[in-house]
Amino acid sequence: MQTRWNALISPLMPDAARCIEMYQQLVAAYSGPGRHYHDLHHVQALLTTVDEYAGLVEDRPVVELAVWFHDAVYNYLSSENEARSADMARQFLVHSTLSPERQQRVAYLIECSARHAAAHMPAPDLDFFLDADLRVLGAEPADYAEYARQIRQEYRLVPAVLYRRGRRKVLEQLLAAPALYRTPEFRQRFEAAARRNLRAELAGL
Numbered sequence: 001m002q003t004r005w006n007a008l009i010s011p012l013m014p015d016a017a018r019c020i021e022m023y024q025q026l027v028a029a030y031s032g033p034g035r036h037y038h039d040l041h042h043v044q045a046l047l048t049t050v051d052e053y054a055g056l057v058e059d060r061p062v063v064e065l066a067v068w069f070h071d072a073v074y075n076y077l078s079s080e081n082e083a084r085s086a087d088m089a090r091q092f093l094v095h096s097t098l099s100p101e102r103q104q105r106v107a108y109l110i111e112c113s114a115r116h117a118a119a120h121m122p123a124p125d126l127d128f129f130l131d132a133d134l135r136v137l138g139a140e141p142a143d144y145a146e147y148a149r150q151i152r153q154e155y156r157l158v159p160a161v162l163y164r165r166g167r168r169k170v171l172e173q174l175l176a177a178p179a180l181y182r183t184p185e186f187r188q189r190f191e192a193a194a195r196r197n198l199r200a201e202l203a204g205l
Contacts, residue, residue, distance in 0.1 A: 001027075001040065004047060008064050012096040022092050029072045037150035038071040049132040056185060058124045062102050065089065066109035066129055076154050082114035117177050127182035137180060137197060138190025144197040164205045171202045 002023060009019045030040045046067040050057060057063050069089040073081050086107040093103040109129045112120045116130050136147045155163050174180060180194050181187040 001044060005068070008061060008068075009096075012061065012093075012098050014097070015095060018092075018095060026068060026072055029074075032074075034076070034154060035074065036153035037147060038074045038154065042071065043067060045136070046132050049135055053128065053132070053185065056128045056183060059102065059105070061098070062105050063109070063125050063129055065093070065098075065106045067132075069106070070110045070113050070133070076158075079114075082111050086110040117173065131181045131183050131186040134180060134194070135186070135190060137174075137194035138186075139193070139197070141197060141200070144201075148201050168202060168205050171198050171205075174198055175202070 005023045005026075006019070009022075010016075013019050027040065030038070030043060047064065050060065050063055050067065054060070066089075069085050069092075070082070071085060072088050073084040075081060078084075089106050089110060090103060093106060096103070098106075105123060105125075108123055109126060112118075112123075112126060113130060113133055116134060120126060136144065139147065151167075152163065155166075158166070175195065175198050179187055179191065181191055
């Protein structure tokens with residue numbers, strides 16, 4: 001993954017040492033002991049989605065930067081993960097050649113991932129980025145079950161009865177949404193499967 005990071009950052013950041021330091025910081029963050037789903041595999045999965053759906057992406061460097069930073073800060077007890085992850089991106093990118101407007105878009109994509117179902121101000125690549133982050137919901141049943149297991153592991157200190165109550169609420173809110181995905185391509189490919197997976201998990205709770 002370092003090769004992928006270098007290809008993205010080298011044209012934007014003249015300070016090679018700063019690039020290496022940030023990569024190491026991100027790897028350490030995503031490799032933390034509490035990470036079971038929100039880890040480097042998740043980052044890689046999103047980068048693969050960017051590759052697969054490159055035709056839907058308007059500003060690829062902005063999207064890839066948002067992918068790298070969007071879960072850099074993750075504490076399951078906190079509601080400020082996305083805001084703090086966006087701040088980390090801002091602090092790093094202020095030293096880059098990326099324009100201030102594009103830096104802000106990176107941060108905005110990250111911040112919007114805190115509330116997937118909300119109505120956000122339109123922005124280039126926002127719908128794609130949010131859909132990519134939820135792609136796992138439409139995975140094959142076995143892969144979805146592994147995702148659900150990993151999420152439970154991240155909340156392993158939460159008593160089962162409380163976890164089931166909270167998870168049930170999340171699943172019901174997702175299923176109540178008129179559409180889980182914002183782009184026509186993702187709705188066509190993943191919507192039906194995602195709803196089946198969500199209903200199956202809900203029934204198992």
